[in-house]
Amino acid sequence: MSGEKGSTGWVPAVEGFSTNAIHAGQEPEQWNAKMIVPPIALAVTYKQQEPGLNSGYVYGRLGNPTRTCLEKCAASLENAKYALAFSSGVAATQAIINLLKAGDHVITTDDVYGGTNRFFRQIAAKFNLEFSFVDFTNLKNVEDAIKSNTKLIWVETPTNPTMKVTDIKAVSEIAHRRKDILVVVDNTFMSSYFQRPLSLGADISYHSATKYLNGHCDVLMGLLMVNDDELKKRLYFIQYSTGSLPSGFDCYLVNRGIKTLALRMEKHQENALLVAKFLESHLLVEKVKYAGLPSHPQYDIMQKQASGCSGMLCFWMKGDLQQTKKFLASLKVFMCAESLGGFESLAEHPAIMTHATVPAEHRAMLGISDNFIRISVGLEDADDLIQDLDQALKSGVSG
């Protein structure tokens, strides 16, 4: 462990991931009672000794002690200087978009999460922001899409739901040929345990902390990690000015979830690898995409930029819409539900569920078809998960 404690908190180390996850920002010395576990701070306002003379906390939107603990801890996971918490992943998306002004141009992965796609096309575009959706697996597309008004490149890797992988370092190098283009990487699918975008050249590492970072499917939250002082100042201004903030209770829960992130991610990976191999060999499955398998088209990039792979995978079954729906309805251990990254295994139909708002022709181009399924492999026993998929595939297709 090479981190060292200072009066303002923990100076994070690149190594010692779980040590940081457990200790960074949690120093008992910061509380009079020397609590080992941070309290849930509920107060929205703080007493000032005289006008302007305060404890550092003034009003809940500007700061909350439980949020501070979480933000310090989250920053340490990616060896970042700062982290900022928002009331959901989408709220963090909005905060990033609020860095821009009318007339600016954003280049984004064509296969971004449906909610991000919806936010860009149906909300941000109303404010005269321009978006180009391109396939980042060919970096020439990114280079060609850059225009004089380009201000942001939004990477999601692996993408939700078709698991396309982007070379973060290469995109960052392309973007940073210009000083005025920021690179955001949505790191939700990998979590900070397996991938650290800032160390690969990105400016902002983005998480829907609703997923792996919390890991228990009971909090909505977004977390942004940054190193640049000026960028942090601008995001902090947006954070307290727009007010999309998580409660003290939610901060407490995510701070707690992070403590077991390393353990959970290892098990997600172990289970997902077994499930992916099983599906790949199944007669009723057409194709599987798991970024931890050599059959994945960008496996080499994954090997280079990530230290492992999460529980996320997708596959196309041999069947039509009715058979695919029956497969999902027949699952007994997996649950048919949106979201991902929790301890429980989930399966969903992106075309009808998470990506329904993506225009139909765009979905067809991406391969989000009637027989396309996304699964989030949880922490149950792998044998039970495999048996469940097997019986549901058989019952789906036999019907």
Ligand code: P1T
């Ligand atoms: O749901 P929220 O916390 O607001 O996060 C949005 C978000 C951002 N980025 C990625 C990659 C995501 O997967 C999500 C949320 N995704 C789902 C709810 C889903 O089922 O795919």
